[in-house]
Amino acid sequence: MCGLTGITFNVNTNTYDRYNKRFDQAYQYIKNRGPDDKGIWHDDFSYFLHSRLSIIDLKRTSSQPMEFEDHVICYNGEIYNFIEIRKILLSKGHFFKTNGDTEVILKAWLEWGKNMLPKLDGMFAFSIWNKKEKTLFLARDRFGKKPLVYSLGKNYIAFSSDIRSLEKIAESGEIDSLAIESLFRFRFIREPITIYKNFKKLPPGSFLIFNKYGAKINKWYELKRKENLSFEKEKLNQNVRDLVFKAVEKRLVSDAPLGLFLSSGLDSGIILAALSSIEKKIPCFTIGFSENRNYYDESENASKIAKHFGAKHEKIILSSKSILSEIENILDACDEPFADSSAISMFMVSKAASNYLKVALTGDGGDETFGGYRKYISYKWSPFINLIPGSIRNIISHKLPNTKKNNATDFSRKIRRLLINSVKDESRMQLNFLDQLSENEYISLFGYNKNENKNSFTSQKITFLDNINSILYKDFEFSLLGDMLVKIDRCSMANSIEIRSPFLDRELVDYIFNVPGKYKVGFFSGKLLIKDAFESIIPKWHMKIPKKGFEVPIENWLRKDLRYLVDEATKKKVIESLPIRDPKIIRKWKEDFLNGKNDNSWKMWTLITYSKWAKKNNII
Numbered sequence: 018m019c020g021l022t023g024i025t026f027n028v029n030t031n032t033y034d035r036y037n038k039r040f041d042q043a044y045q046y047i048k049n050r051g052p053d054d055k056g057i058w059h060d061d062f063s064y065f066l067h068s069r070l071s072i073i074d075l076k077r078t079s080s081q082p083m084e085f086e087d088h089v090i091c092y093n094g095e096i097y098n099f100i101e102i103r104k105i106l107l108s109k110g111h112f113f114k115t116n117g118d119t120e121v122i123l124k125a126w127l128e129w130g131k132n133m134l135p136k137l138d139g140m141f142a143f144s145i146w147n148k149k150e151k152t153l154f155l156a157r158d159r160f161g162k163k164p165l166v167y168s169l170g171k172n173y174i175a176f177s178s179d180i181r182s183l184e185k186i187a188e189s190g191e192i193d194s195l196a197i198e199s200l201f202r203f204r205f206i207r208e209p210i211t212i213y214k215n216f217k218k219l220p221p222g223s224f225l226i227f228n229k230y231g232a233k234i235n236k237w238y239e240l241k242r243k244e245n246l247s248f249e250k251e252k253l254n255q256n257v258r259d260l261v262f263k264a265v266e267k268r269l270v271s272d273a274p275l276g277l278f279l280s281s282g283l284d285s286g287i288i289l290a291a292l293s294s295i296e297k298k299i300p301c302f303t304i305g306f307s308e309n310r311n312y313y314d315e316s317e318n319a320s321k322i323a324k325h326f327g328a329k330h331e332k333i334i335l336s337s338k339s340i341l342s343e344i345e346n347i348l349d350a351c352d353e354p355f356a357d358s359s360a361i362s363m364f365m366v367s368k369a370a371s372n373y374l375k376v377a378l379t380g381d382g383g384d385e386t387f388g389g390y391r392k393y394i395s396y397k398w399s400p401f402i403n404l405i406p407g408s409i410r411n412i413i414s415h416k417l418p419n420t421k422k423n424n425a426t427d428f429s430r431k432i433r434r435l436l437i438n439s440v441k442d443e444s445r446m447q448l449n450f451l452d453q454l455s456e457n458e459y460i461s462l463f464g465y466n467k468n469e470n471k472n473s474f475t476s477q478k479i480t481f482l483d484n485i486n487s488i489l490y491k492d493f494e495f496s497l498l499g500d501m502l503v504k505i506d507r508c509s510m511a512n513s514i515e516i517r518s519p520f521l522d523r524e525l526v527d528y529i530f531n532v533p534g535k536y537k538v539g540f541f542s543g544k545l546l547i548k549d550a551f552e553s554i555i556p557k558w559h560m561k562i563p564k565k566g567f568e569v570p571i572e573n574w575l576r577k578d579l580r581y582l583v584d585e586a587t588k589k590k591v592i593e594s595l596p597i598r599d600p601k602i603i604r605k606w607k608e609d610f611l612n613g614k615n616d617n618s619w620k621m622w623t624l625i626t627y628s629k630w631a632k633k634n635n636i637i
Contacts, residue, residue, distance in 0.1 A: 019081070020047030020510075021091040022177040023065040023144055024186050025153045027229045032064040039186045040066045046182040046352070050093070050510045058082035058089055063146050063153075067091045070513055072273045072375060073099075074117030083119050087149040090123045093178055094141030094163050095517070097267040102136060126154075131224055134237045138267070138523055142219075144176060152228040159238045160382075160521050161208070161221030161498045164506060168216050174227045176219075180211055180352040190215030192636070194596045196353075198463060201623055202452050204356035205500045212353040212630070221498060240479050240490070243531040250549070253536070256528065257550035264522035265291040265378070273375035277301045278366055278516075279330070281318035281562050283389070283544060283555070284380025288519055290554045293326040300329045302370045302377070304362045306570060307336040313570050322559050333369045335569070337578035340365065344579070348629045350511035356623035357500050358571040363508035371512040381501055382520035385493045386529050387547045388485060388537035391564055392450045395435050396488060397540045399446065402439040410436045419615050430616075447488055451496055453619050464598040485534020572618035576611065583607065586624040594637045595627070 022043045024036060036059075044055065044066060051068030054077070058065045067081040072095065082091050096102070099118035102125055107113070111124045118139075125133040126145055131154070140162035145154040155176055157165045167176040168187040175187035183189075193214045199207045209218045219225055222238030247253070265288055269275060277292070279285045279301040292299060301323045305316030316332045323330035340347070340361060347364045370377055384390050395402075402410070417433040438449035452467075459467050481487040509516045519525070529546075536546045548560060575583050585591075587607050592600040603624065610617035631637045 019070055019093040020050030020068040020178045020182070021066065021081075021093050021142070021144065022047055022175075022179070022182045022186065023063065023091060023146075024173055024175040025063045025146065025227060026173045027062075027151065027227070028172050029061050031061060032059050036064045036186060040064060043177070043182040043185040044068065046179045046185075047177070049513055050178060052513050054080050056081050058084065060148060062148075062151055063089075065089065065091050065144070065146070070375065070515060072271055072515055074115055075272050076115070079115045079117035079119055081119060083123060085120075085123055085127075087147055088123060088127065089146040089148065090119060090126075090143060092119050092122055092141065092143035094139055094143070094158065095270075095515070096121065096137050096139040096141065097270060098136075098138040131156075131235075131237065134224065140517075140521075142178065150228070152226060154224060154226055155219060156224040156237070157219045157221055159222045159523055160493075160502070160526070161218075162502055162506070162518070162521060164503075165219045166211060166216050167219060167225065169232055174225075174232055180213070180216060182352075183216060184213075188215055189213035192596070197596055197627075200354050200356060200627065201462065201620075202454050202459070203496070203499070204453065204619060204623055205496075205503060206353055206355070207495065207499045221494075240530055241527060242479075243527070246531055248532065248536065253532065253546070254550040257547060258554075260522070260525040260528055261287060261519065261547075261550075262291045262294065264519035264525050266295055267522075268378060268517040268519055269297060271376050274373060275299045275376045275378070276370055276374040277328075278370070278377050278379045279303050279319045279323060279328075280380070280567065281315035281322070281559075281565065282380060282383075283547065283551075283560070283562075284383030284520060285319075285378075286322050286555055286559055287383075287547065287551055288378055288380060289322060289326050289328060290551065291519075293328075294554075298328065299378075300331065300373060302331050302333065302366050304366050305332050305334045307334055307339075308570050308573055313565070313568060315565055318559070318562055322556070325556055325559075331369070333366055335362070335365055337574035340574075341578060343368070344582070345629075346511070347508075348626060349633065351503070351507045351626075354623075354626045354630045355503060355507070356619070356626045357504055358569050358619070358622045359567045360504045360508050361569050361571075362567060363504050364511065367509045367512040367514045371514050374514070376515045376517060377509065378517050378519060379505060380520060381505055381516075381518045382497065382526075383544075383547070385489055385497045385501075386520055386526060388489055388534065388543040388545075389564065390492075390543065391431065392434075393485065393488065393538045393543050394540065395439065395450075396443065396446070396484065397538065398435065399439045399441075399443075402435060403441055405436075410439075443484055443488060444491075447491060453623075458602060461599045461602045462597045481530075481534075483534040485538050486530055489534070489537075490530060571622055572610075572616050575618055575621055582625045583610075583621050586621065586628040588628075590637050591624070591628045591631065594631055 047068045051070040053071040054069035056067040065082045082089050096118040099121040103121050106124050140158045142157050142163040142165035164178050177183035191214050196206045196210050196212045223236050225234045276299050303316045303319040306314045414433045414436040417429045440446045505516045606617045606620045609615040
C-alpha cells in the first residue's frame with residue numbers, strides 16, 4: 018500500500034524547477050502511506066512522487082515510480098490475482114524484472130490497455146503516463162477502497178491519494194458549500210465532491226484520460242445481473258461459504274506480517290473461522306472501553322471467539338484520558354473534515370497493531386452486502402408503522418429518550434428513529450436514516466429545503482428485482498464509500514497499515530447482490546443468509562450476540578475529559594466561518610447536549626472535526 022501525487026501538463030514546461038519544492042511539501046502528507054521508500058520521476062511535462070509501504074516483493078526493484086519504455090506508473094493498492102495475470106502475460110511474450118504486482122499492472126496495460134481493468138482483482142488507484150503520446154491515465158478500483166483525488170486546471174491535471182498533498186501542488190479554490198451541507202447531514206463529505214470546489218474524487222470503478230484535448234471520465238465497472246442462479250438452500254449456503262473462504266485466502270498474499278481486527282460481530286468472526294479452516298494463525302486486535310462497557314465494549318466476546326479458534330488476541334482498552342494525547346493526530350488523519358467518531362477506534366487499533374504488522378483484515382462491507390444493520394429490518398415493519406397517523410407518531414417519538422446511556426434508553430432511541438424516519442417512499446426513508454438533520458434544522462442552517470435527489474444521494478443505474486437489494490446497494494455506493502471506506506483507509510494509513518476487506522471481494526459482491534433480499538433480511542433479524550451458511554462453523558453463542566456498531570462513548574467523553582473540544586468548536590469565530598444562516602441553532606445543540614436533553618454528540622463531533630480542520634488550514 019502506498020501514496021502517490023503527481024501533476025501532468027499538456028504543454029511543455031519545466032516541472033522540476035517549478036514543482037520540486039512543492040512536492041517536498043506534498044510528501045509530508047503521504048509519507049505515512051508509504052514510509053519504506055520515496056521515489057520521484059519527472060520530465061518536461063510531468064512530475065510524479067511515490068511513497069511505498071512494502072508488502073509484496075520487498076526488494077528495491079519494485080520501487081516506484083516504475084518506468085518501462087514509454088510508460089511510467091505510480092500505483093497504490095494490492096492485486097490479489099497478479100500471479101495469474103503474470104502467467105498469461107509471460108505466455109504472450111512479456112518479461113518481468115520484479116516479483117510484485119506493480120510491474121504486472123504496467124505490462125497488462127501495454128497488452129490490453131483499459132480493457133485490463135476488469136481482469137484486476139483487488140483494490141487500487143494508479144496513474145500511467147505515456148511519455149510518447151503525452152497522455153495520462155488514472156484509474157480507481159470497483160468499490161473505491163483506495164482514494165484518488167484530482168484537480169483540473171487550464172492546461173494541467175494534478176492528482177493525489179491525499180487532499181492535503183494535492184493542495185500543495187494545485188489551486189484548491191473556495192470551500193464547497195455542498196461539502197459543508199453533506200458533512201452536517203451525513204458526517205462525511207459525499208463523493209465525488211471534496212471540501213474544496215476545485216478538487217474532486219475520481220468515482221469508483223472509473224478511469225480518467227487526460228491529454229491535449231482535455232480530460233474525460235468513463236465508467237469501467239457496473240454490477241452485473243446474473244441469470245438462472247439456484248437458490249436451493251444447501252447450494253446457496255455452500256456457494257456463500259466457498260466465496261467467503263476464497264476471499265479470505267486470496268487476501269493472505271503478503272511478504273509482510275498480517276493480523277485481524279476482531280470485534281464481537283459476525284463478520285470478523287467468520288473471517289477468523291475461515292483462517293482457522295485453512296490453518297492460518299494470525300494475531301487479532303480488539304478495541305475495548307473502560308467506560309460504558311455494557312453498551313460499547315466488545316473485547317470480552319472478541320476474546321471468547323478468538324480463544325474458540327485458538328487465535329492470539331490483544332485488547333486495546335480506551336478511555337477519554339487515554340486518547341487525549343492522540344486526539345490531534347486522530348483528527349488530522351483524515352484529509353478533510355470527517356465526523357464519524359468511530360474513526361477514533363480505527364486509529365487507535367491501527368496504531369497498536371502497527372507495532373506487530375503491516376496488513377490487517379477487517380469485516381467491513383459485510384453489513385452492506387448481507388443486510389446487517391438494524392435499520393434494514395425497519396423496511397419490513399415500515400408498512401405497518403405508516404398506518405399510524407403522523408401526528409401520533411410525532412407525539413410518541415418526542416416523548417422517547419434520545420440517548421445511549423444504557424440498553425433501555427438505546428432501545429427507546431431506536432424506536433424513536435423508526436417512528437420519525439418511516440415513510441412510504443423507501444429512497445426517502447433510506448436518506449432519513451442517514452441524515453442527522455431534521456428538515457427544520459436544515460432550513461435553519463442553510464436557508465432552503467433539502468434537495469436529496471439533486472445533491473444528496475446516489476443515482477442508482479442498476480435495477481434490482483427487490484427493494485432490499487436496492488437499499489443495500491445504495492448504501493454500498495453512498496455511506497460505505499463515503500464513510501466506512503474513508504475511515505478505514507485514512508486511519509490505518511496514518512499508521513502505515515494496509516487494510517484488506519474480504520467481504521468486498523469482487524466475486525462475492527457480484528454473487529450476493531444477485532441473491533434476493535428475502536434471503537438476507539427478515540422481520541426480526543438481518544444477515545439471514547450468512548448466518549445460515551456458517552451456522553455449523555460459528556458457535557451458537559456467538560451467533561446470538563446482539564448487533565453492535567463500531568462506536569465509541571463519544572457522548573460521555575465530550576461531557577467530561579473532551580469537553581474542551583466542544584467549547585472550542587462552538588466559539589463565535591468557528592460558527593461565523595461556516596456558510597450557515599442561523600448560528601443560534603448550534604448554540605441550542607450545545608445547550609441540549611450539555612444538559613442531557615438530547616444526544617447531540619454527533620453534531621458536536623461534526624463541529625469539532627470542522628473547527629480543527631479550519632484551524633489547520635487558516636480558515637479561522
